[in-house]
Amino acid sequence: MTKEQEQGIPPGWTYNPATWGQRLPIVGLAIVGMIAAGYLGLFQLKLVPEVWEPFFGNGSRKILTSSTSKILPIPDAVLGAIGYLTDAVAGAVGGTKRWRTMPWIVVIFGLLVGPLGMISILLVVLQPVLYDAWCTICLFTAFISVIMIGPAMDEMLASMQFLKRAKDAKVSLWKAFWGYKEVLDRVN
Amino acid sequence: MWAQIINALLGLWLMAAPAVLGADKMIANNDHIVGPLIASFAIISWWEATRVVRLYNVPLGLWLLVAPWILGYDNTTAIVNDMLVGVLVIGLSFVKGKVEGKFGGGWSAIWKEETPHAQEARRQPRI
Numbered sequence: 001m002t003k004e005q006e007q008g009i010p011p012g013w014t015y016n017p018a019t020w021g022q023r024l025p026i027v028g029l030a031i032v033g034m035i036a037a038g039y040l041g042l043f044q045l046k047l048v049p050e051v052w053e054p055f056f057g058n059g060s061r062k063i064l065t066s067s068t069s070k071i072l073p074i075p076d077a078v079l080g081a082i083g084y085l086t087d088a089v090a091g092a093v094g095g096t097k098r099w100r101t102m103p104w105i106v107v108i109f110g111l112l113v114g115p116l117g118m119i120s121i122l123l124v125v126l127q128p129v130l131y132d133a134w135c136t137i138c139l140f141t142a143f144i145s146v147i148m149i150g151p152a153m154d155e156m157l158a159s160m161q162f163l164k165r166a167k168d169a170k171v172s173l174w175k176a177f178w179g180y181k182e183v184l185d186r187v188n
Numbered sequence: 189m190w191a192q193i194i195n196a197l198l199g200l201w202l203m204a205a206p207a208v209l210g211a212d213k214m215i216a217n218n219d220h221i222v223g224p225l226i227a228s229f230a231i232i233s234w235w236e237a238t239r240v241v242r243l244y245n246v247p248l249g250l251w252l253l254v255a256p257w258i259l260g261y262d263n264t265t266a267i268v269n270d271m272l273v274g275v276l277v278i279g280l281s282f283v284k285g286k287v288e289g290k291f292g293g294g295w296s297a298i299w300k301e302e303t304p305h306a307q308e309a310r311r312q313p314r315i
Contacts, residue, residue, distance in 0.1 A: 002312055011308035012292035017237075121228050128203075128220040146228045150235030157237055157291060160298045161305045168306065188309040 008097040010158040011165075011188055017154040018099045018106070026113075026151050027091040033144040034084035036137055037077045040064055044075035056134040063127050063135035076123070080141065083116045087148065099158035100187075101179045110156030113148050120145035162187065191283035192230045192242055198273050198280075199227025205269055215266045218255055222248055226277055236287045240295065249278035 008016040016022070043051040044064055053060035063069070069076045090109035094102045120142035127134055166176035166187045176183045202223030206216035226248050233242035252274030256267040291297075292305030 001315055005312060005315055010292055011312060012304035014290045121224050124224045125221050129217050146231050150232045150238045154237035161292050164298050165306055165309050188312045
């Protein structure tokens with residue numbers, strides 16, 4: 001085993017994207033997002049009477065009680081908080097070589113972070129366009145969602161390249177995706 | 189990366205511009221839609237592995253150049269602002285900046301053959 005392989009550096013890479021130094025900041029951001037969205041969700045569930053809004057007057061109240069926020073059976077900020085929680089869990093599960101030992105969790109992580117970011121951007125657009133209002137904490141959580149995308153994607157790239165090598169080695173992609181040992185013995 | 193920080197700020201500026209400069213609802217909507225998109229693509233490209241996403245801002249910048257004429261802006265300040273931001277965003281999108289890491293050939297290496305990661309994996313001993 002080479003030094004790179006011991007450190008879990010993917011072939012042709014200069015660093016390992018699955019180290020804790022790489023992943024913990026993303027998990028931390030997800031937890032901050034969960035707390036902020038959870039607070040907004042408590043307001044939407046009427047468990048706290050007022051929502052903190054330092055800049056835009058009645059804006060947060062308007063956005064958080066808008067018809068868009070009630071499209072689904074659960075208030076949208078509560079869904080957001082659940083989304084951030086799953087981000088944090090998917091970011092934390094697995095060891096530092098999980099890009100090859102557990103591609104499934106890396107791919108799920110990437111798929112969670114990507115769409116959650118997209119939805120955040122969409123919600124930011126809808127605030128002024130539909131309701132002529134801004135919501136400070138909503139903007140803050142959207143910023144967190146967007147800032148998580150870049151650092152999460154390098155791990156996703158390493159896993160996708162691993163799956164490509166498994167495919168080229170004529171190994172079952174299914175088994176590679178779930179991290180079967182027989183695949184790990186044959187594909188670097 | 190500094191170029192993409194400026195592009196993120198330009199996106200934020202577009203979000204604020206209708207309130208600062210004054211604009212009708214159509215102009216404001218355009219800025220409120222394009223601004224967050226530019227800021228998001230710029231922020232995603234702060235990281236080396238996703239630096240390529242900066243190029244998604246080129247079509248958005250081009251749209252800012254033509255939008256005042258297609259949508260028929262009647263507000264000179266807004267026309268100048270959108271076109272100026274458009275030019276800056278396009279120019280800065282092409283600034284790649286320093287990429288020090290290597291990524292096994294990057295995103296296209298997921299479907300291409302004979303990529304750096306495949307070649308390096310062949311050289312390495314089986315784990």
